[in-house]
Amino acid sequence: MFDTNVLYGALLNDLILELADRGPFRPLRSQDVLFELAKNLVKNDEEDRHVLAAAVRGGAEVLVAFNLKDFPASSVERFDLEIVHPDDFLLDQLDLYHATTLRALVELVESYDSPAMTMDDYLIALIRAGVPKFAETARDRLY
Numbered sequence: 432m433f434d435t436n437v438l439y440g441a442l443l444n445d446l447i448l449e450l451a452d453r454g455p456f457r458p459l460r461s462q463d464v465l466f467e468l469a470k471n472l473v474k475n476d477e478e479d480r481h482v483l484a485a486a487v488r489g490g491a492e493v494l495v496a497f498n499l500k501d502f503p504a505s506s507v508e509r510f511d512l513e514i515v516h517p518d519d520f521l522l523d524q525l526d527l528y529h530a531t532t533l534r535a536l537v538e539l540v541e542s543y544d545s546p547a548m549t550m551d552d553y554l555i556a557l558i559r560a561g562v563p564k565f566a567e568t569a570r571d572r573l574y
Contacts, residue, residue: 432459432486434479434496437517442553443560446521449535455528459489486512495520497561521565525572536569 438444451458479501486494487510494514496502502514515523525532540553548556550573557566 432482432489432491432494434482434494434498436497437495440560442556443517443562445539446535446557447517449539450524450528450532453528453531453535455524455531459486459491483507483510483512486510493520518562518564521562522568525565525568529572533569533573536573 433447437447447458450456479496479498482494482496483502483506485491491512494502494507494512495517496514497517499514499516507514521532536550536553540548540550543553551570554566554570557563557569
């Protein structure tokens, strides 16, 4: 399950959906999360209850969110749900599905044509998007 703020940035969203399309994981989304995303609401503090409810209802094992403090252990431990920062989630994907993740990065960069992007441009954009450890590790593995 992905919190709205993870899907908000286009480049990070592209990477997550591209990886999901390749099969390493199945993203869960609720209509509330999609509605919130459509309205461009990045800050959703008290509103995160619907995200947690959708994760539990959908049988998610992991909820990916930037705002980890909005999901304290006391709110998720009884649901056997792990709250993970997008940086750590993507690092896990890179460790578990090394070739798939790197291929997704390369093919995404190749697909951008308006404007065109280099791999370095994309990785810098991912750092700005909040996943610096992933971007640096991916750079090390690509070069």
